[in-house]
Amino acid sequence: MNITSIISDVPILIVLVVFIVSIIYCITKYIGAGKNLKNLITYLEGFKKNDLNFRFKEIDVWMSQNPYVSPTWMEFKNTLVFSESIALKSTGQDVKYRDVSSTVQNVQTTSDPLYYFNEETLITSKFNFKMIQTIPTILTGFGPLFTFLNIALAFGRIDFSTQEKTISSISSFMATMQVAALVSVVAVASSLIYLLIERTMYNKLCKSQLIKVQEIMGGLFASISAEKFLYELLRESKVSNNSVANTMTAIPEEFKSAFNSSMATNLVPYLENLIFGLNQLNKQLKESLKDKKAVDDVDDLF
Numbered sequence: 295m296n297i298t299s300i301i302s303d304v305p306i307l308i309v310l311v312v313f314i315v316s317i318i319y320c321i322t323k324y325i326g327a328g329k330n331l332k333n334l335i336t337y338l339e340g341f342k343k344n345d346l347n348f349r350f351k352e353i354d355v356w357m358s359q360n361p362y363v364s365p366t367w368m369e370f371k372n373t374l375v376f377s378e379s380i381a382l383k384s385t386g387q388d389v390k391y392r393d394v395s396s397t398v399q400n401v402q403t404t405s406d407p408l409y410y411f412n413e414e415t416l417i418t419s420k421f422n423f424k425m426i427q428t429i430p431t432i433l434t435g436f437g438p439l440f441t442f443l444n445i446a447l448a449f450g451r452i453d454f455s456t457q458e459k460t461i462s463s464i465s466s467f468m469a470t471m472q473v474a475a476l477v478s479v480v481a482v483a484s485s486l487i488y489l490l491i492e493r494t495m496y497n498k499l500c501k502s503q504l505i506k507v508q509e510i511m512g513g514l515f516a517s518i519s520a521e522k523f524l525y526e527l528l529r530e531s532k533v534s535n536n537s538v539a540n541t542m543t544a545i546p547e548e549f550k551s552a553f554n555s556s557m558a559t560n561l562v563p564y565l566e567n568l569i570f571g572l573n574q575l576n577k578q579l580k581e582s583l584k585d586k587k588a589v590d591d592v593d594d595l596f
Contacts, residue, residue: 303477305443309436313487317491326421327417334507335507341353370411401514417504433482434485437480445470
């Protein structure tokens with residue numbers, strides 16, 4: 295029995311066709327996923343952690359418009375915490391900005407990026423991954439299925455009616471049994487080869503790219519727990535309240551000190567000059583009346 299006759303056997307042909315079609319489907323899907331992951335890596339490599347605050351709108355638009363990663367990005371974006379700041383005006387009307395929390399610098403996340411950007415969200419959910427994983431089991435199952443089917447057919451073809459038919463049927467039975475054994479060998483070998491190719495292509499095309507994506511996302515968005523962020527806000531609030539309380543306590547003393555200083559600096563010298571001027575005027579009037587020896591008409595009446 296040559297190779298051509300073996301391959302042309304229907305059970306072996308079915309096993310080989312399923313094997314080839316499965317390999318083509320697997321490699322095609324892995325290449326597509328790897329290509330999308332490479333595009334994502336190429337885009338994310340253009341961002342740095344320090345300038346993410348200013349370019350977040352840019353990355354948000356691109357990720358939202360990319361159908362491959364947009365569902366994962368929309369879920370991940372809800373966990374982001376931005377470095378908020380408040381505007382404070384000084385006495386010179388200059389605006390100064392102060393961060394609300396001293397620990398929230400740049401854009402941070404309250405959850406681990408690996409929880410969202412993982413194998414399930416970026417690879418296995420993009421195609422029928424369960425079927426790809428089931429193919430080895432199907433190929434292995436073809437072995438005993440077609441083996442016992444051929445054995446059953448072989449036993450059904452045995453004819454003991456005459457010596458010639460017995461010899462002919464025994465020869466056909468042995469050939470059928472050989473094909474039945476080969477079906478199991480081909481099925482198991484196809485399953486092992488498929489597993490080897492599938493695991494190698496997955497690690498090379500998908501897994502390595504996924505690890506790069508996770509490293510980049512972890513570098514861009516540092517993790518911060520929600521409890522820690524709330525604690526920082528509470529701490530900043532207490533510091534602010536303490537500063538306001540100290541200011542309100544010092545206002546009366548500062549007002550008193552400023553009022554006394556203003557009186558001593560401006561009003562007292564003015565009053566002294568006014569009194570001095572009145573004294574000089576009174577003195578000049580007396581001297582003028584004395585020199586002229588003038589008598590007031592009202593004084594003459596009395």
